[in-house]
Amino acid sequence: MSALGPLPRRIAVALALPVTLIAAWWITSAGSENFYFPPLQTIVQTFGKLWFSPHALSDVVPSLWRFSVGYLAAAFLGIAIGIPVGASRNLRNVLEPVLEFFRAIPPPVLVPVLILFAGIGNEMKALVIMFGCIWPVLLNTVAGVRALDEVLAETVRSYRIGRFARLWHFTLPGASPLIFTGLRQALPIGIILMVVSEMFAASDGIGFALVQYQRTFALPEMWSGIILLGIIGIVLSLIFRAIETRLLGWYHGLRQSQRAG
Secondary structure, eight states, X not given: OOSSOHHHHHHHHHHHHHHHHHHHHHHHHTTOOOTTXXXXXXXXXXXXXXXXXXXXXXXXXXHHHHHHHHHHHHHHHHHHHXXXXXXXHHHHHXXXXXXXXXXXXXXXXXXXXHHHHXXXXXXXXXXXXXXXXXXXXXXXXXXXXXXXXXXXXXXXXXXXXXXXXXXXXXXXXHHHHHHHHHHHHHHHHHHHHHHHXXXXXXXXXXXXXXXXXXXXXXXXXXXXXXXXXXXXXXXXXXXXXXXXXXXXXXXXXXXXHHHHO
């Protein structure tokens, strides 16, 4: 019988591979004289000096602000459009060709176009993030609404429950597992587009800093910025998981009871 409890055992399992990879990187890079692949010890020292300084706020805060605005706008629009599209077959038939056309456009290619209309400020970068993040949210919302139990839907209609009450107490809870799947898929897309958008006509942000470090051959600084992006991704994922567990506790509990039965 294991001496560790369930929670410590899960934490140990989750950290085993990252710790192993970091240790392997540290050992194999120790004493490296390769200009492009400096020792991990040098990168870690640079990370502490660079990203824990007041100057770092001028790059990290704008990036997180653009990401938050673009991601939340994509979440709102994706759910707001996806619910009526999923509920109406006629609306799906009308909008599907247009949605498929726009979904096929890579968001980075819109940067030059958006610069013409929105300039090079935060609006352009937030729009790029929103355009890339909206599709997984929208498509999963449509799928979640279409998968609602038809018997329950007919029961709700037969009792003449109002539209708002039907949306709040039936449609959103029933579709929420797939909606959260789309929101989770959009999270890394938003981080990628945050960096890509800041590599074009920007004066601050993590993506802008990475390009500057690459152009000036500040390789330890560049690697430390890449590590920072990974840490941001992990933190955002943990925050999202905590929110999902809080809001979908009933769903996860139902699935566990079904498996146990």
